[in-house]
Amino acid sequence: MSKKQLLDYVQKFVSLEENEAEQFLSNFKEVKIKKKQFIVQPGFTNKHRAFVVKGAFRTYAVTDEGQEHTFQFAIENWWVSDFNSYIYQHPATLFIVALEDSVILQLDYHKEQELKKTNHKFETFF
Numbered sequence: 001m002s003k004k005q006l007l008d009y010v011q012k013f014v015s016l017e018e019n020e021a022e023q024f025l026s027n028f029k030e031v032k033i034k035k036k037q038f039i040v041q042p043g044f045t046n047k048h049r050a051f052v053v054k055g056a057f058r059t060y061a062v063t064d065e066g067q068e069h070t071f072q073f074a075i076e077n078w079w080v081s082d083f084n085s086y087i088y089q090h091p092a093t094l095f096i097v098a099l100e101d102s103v104i105l106q107l108d109y110h111k112e113q114e115l116k117k118t119n120h121k122f123e124t125f126f
Contacts, residue, residue, distance in 0.1 A: 002030055002053040006105050009051070009077055014121045024122060027115060028105040033098045039080075040096040046085035048106040052078050055102020061094050073099075080104075 003025045010016065016024060033039060033055065040046050042061075057080045059072040071094065074080035085092035086109060116123040 002103060002105060003028065005053055005077065006051050010125055014125045016121060020119060020121060023118070024115065027111040028107050031104050031106050033102040033104060035098055035100050035102075037098050038095060039098070039104070040082045040085070040092050040094060042093050042095065043091050045089055046082045046092045047089075047109050049079060049081050049086055049109070049112065050104040050106050052076050052080055053103040053105055055104075056099040057096055057102065058099055059094050059096045 006028065007016075007021055007025060010024065011021075028051070030053070031050075039048075039050060039057070040059075052074050054076060056076075057074040058070060059074065059080060059082070060068050060070045062068050072080070080096055082092040082094040082096065084090065085094075089109065112126065116126060
């Protein structure tokens with residue numbers, strides 16, 4: 001069910017044939033995340049892009065003085081990531097924490113790059 005949710009989302013932007021949809025979805029891994037669990041932390045390179053199937057996440061940074069600044073809330077059918085870290089494969093500067101028990105579909109950075117090379121529709125989508 002969760003991969004169908006992602007496919008429905010993707011097909012709003014690009015039209016995929018059945019074999020293309022299977023190829024695309026086969027690269028995603030379903031991961032269950034507990035409330036208060038971090039999926040990204042500063043200093044670690046973000047190696048996955050995540051599509052929220054169920055639940056909610058908060059993306060924030062902490063200043064040197066300890067003050068928290070929220071950048072994003074991600075709910076169902078949204079993407080969540082420290083995109084600078086993910087795209088450039090540099091250490092993350094943001095925290096991403098689950099606000100409730102959640103389910104995400106993770107796409108590995110290298111698998112995304114391979115998808116983009118194999119089909120322009122995937123590149124267009126991302």
